[in-house]
Amino acid sequence: MKHVVGVSLGSSRRDHRVETELVGESFLIERRGTDGDVGRAVDMIRSLDGEVDAIGLGGVDLYISIGKRRYMLRDARTMAEAATVTPVVDGSGLKNTLERRIVSQLDDSGVLPMRGTRVLIVSAMDRFGMADEMQSRGARLKLGDLVFSLGIPIALSSVRTLDVLSRILAPVICRLPMSVLYPTGGKQDEITPRFARLYRGADVIAGDLHYIRRYMPDDLGGKVILTNTVTRDNVEEFRERGVKTLITTTPELQGRSFGTNVLEGILVALSGRGREEITTEDYAALLERMDLQPRVEHLLCDERDG
Numbered sequence: 001m002k003h004v005v006g007v008s009l010g011s012s013r014r015d016h017r018v019e020t021e022l023v024g025e026s027f028l029i030e031r032r033g034t035d036g037d038v039g040r041a042v043d044m045i046r047s048l049d050g051e052v053d054a055i056g057l058g059g060v061d062l063y064i065s066i067g068k069r070r071y072m073l074r075d076a077r078t079m080a081e082a083a084t085v086t087p088v089v090d091g092s093g094l095k096n097t098l099e100r101r102i103v104s105q106l107d108d109s110g111v112l113p114m115r116g117t118r119v120l121i122v123s124a125m126d127r128f129g130m131a132d133e134m135q136s137r138g139a140r141l142k143l144g145d146l147v148f149s150l151g152i153p154i155a156l157s158s159v160r161t162l163d164v165l166s167r168i169l170a171p172v173i174c175r176l177p178m179s180v181l182y183p184t185g186g187k188q189d190e191i192t193p194r195f196a197r198l199y200r201g202a203d204v205i206a207g208d209l210h211y212i213r214r215y216m217p218d219d220l221g222g223k224v225i226l227t228n229t230v231t232r233d234n235v236e237e238f239r240e241r242g243v244k245t246l247i248t249t250t251p252e253l254q255g256r257s258f259g260t261n262v263l264e265g266i267l268v269a270l271s272g273r274g275r276e277e278i279t280t281e282d283y284a285a286l287l288e289r290m291d292l293q294p295r296v297e298h299l300l301c302d303e304r305d306g
Contacts, residue, residue, distance in 0.1 A: 001026040003051075004265040006258065007044050007079070008033045008058030009184040010210070014231060016256045023290055025270065029253065029262060031058065036185025038075050038178070042082045050085040053269035056261030058229075059188075059210075060178045062090035064125045064170055066163055071170040075178040087268045087275045091260030094267065096129035097283045098260065102249045102294050103133040111296060112204065112224060112247065114139040120155075120202035122148045122211035124162050125170070130206060130226075135159050142202065147195055148211040149173070149181050155198060183210045193217045209234065216241070229259040239299045248295040257295060 002025055008014075012033035019028050034040040036059075048055055062076040070092075080088045106112035115138030124131035124143040135141055135158065143156040145165075156162050178184060194215040199205060205212055206226040213234070221242035228250045238246055248257040267286045271278050 001028055002053045002266075002269045003028045004030070004054045004056065004262060004269055005048055005052050006031040006056035006058045006262040006265065007041050007048070008259075009036050009038065009041060009075075009178060009182075010059040011035060011185055011188045013189065014229075016231075016254075016258070018253045018256070020253055022266065023270065027266065027269075029258065029266065031256075031258060031262065033059075034185075036179060036187070038078060041079050045079055045082040045088070048086065049083040052086055054265035055083055055086050055088045056259065056265040057088060057090040058259050058261050059182065059184050060090065061092055061126060062088075063092045064166070064174065065092055065096065065128055066125060066166045066170065069166075069170075071174045073174050073178065074176075087265075087273075089261060089264040089268055089275050091262075091264050093275065093278070093280075094260050094264040094283055095127060097280055098263070098287060098292075099127060099130040099249055100133040101284075101287065103130055103137070106247065106294065107137050112226070112245075116140065117204055118142070118202050119204045119206055120144060120198055122205070122207035124156075124159065124207075125149075125166060126211075127207050128159070128162075131162070132159050134206075139204075142198060144195075144198060144207075144211070147198065148214060153195060182208075183214055188213075190214075191216060199223070213237070228257050230257050231255070235297070235299070242300065244298070244300050246295075246297045246299055250295075251292055252295045 010033045012035050017030045060076045063070045107114045117139050119139045120142045121131050122144045125145050143162055146152040146154045188210050196217045199217055204224045209227045209229045222244050224245045225243050226247045228248045232255050250257050250263050
């Protein structure tokens, strides 16, 4: 049995464990939270090194990828270097492939048409492939990187603007503690409504779940949420706020959609290669083999439909 563990800086209340079969292979898949404690995460990764097939980094990105440029985050590097045998992945190697593919599937099938749709992407540095594909298909973007990472109430309107700005900001951002940039530990349980205008002005709210939740208002009536790593509690939170449709880029496994870091860990485990050896083409071939489909859940049903 292949064993993949996601070690997250997020809340341990969101931990999950699944045994399943994927493309003929048995898998034990886990998510273990460390409540924002980087030292505890490092210790956990050291204890798993050589004992499991792949380790995913959750609640942190190893790299910020903007086009062909990559910037390594300080806290993530500390965690990744704790393992010397087992491949450590953060999902960034997969996001560009998987999320472009999901956007294409949703648009081509008519499930979520892109042209003219107003989309708030809470952090496009974290989802550059998604943002780039949406823009190329005619979506009207608002990029919330300054808003949701730094609390600066300025939304960007194009991938090109983000590209220019990232050349200035990314080298500085990478040196900041992850707790400054992203909700970790118990902060993932907190919701402080802010920037309601940005949420109201979007048809689709896309990107990292915890950034979406961080400032979301009580009313999200008629919105579409495109994200991942949702639990059953998150689904109910969205339903209570009137969200029309929830789409996750990773499939549901026994009540939980795991993060791209865990899915990348699964693909690396299937490939039998190290993180640096696996290519974009390898990811695409493995995704094709697994035939992964986005989870689409309609949360608001017409009462006449029962």
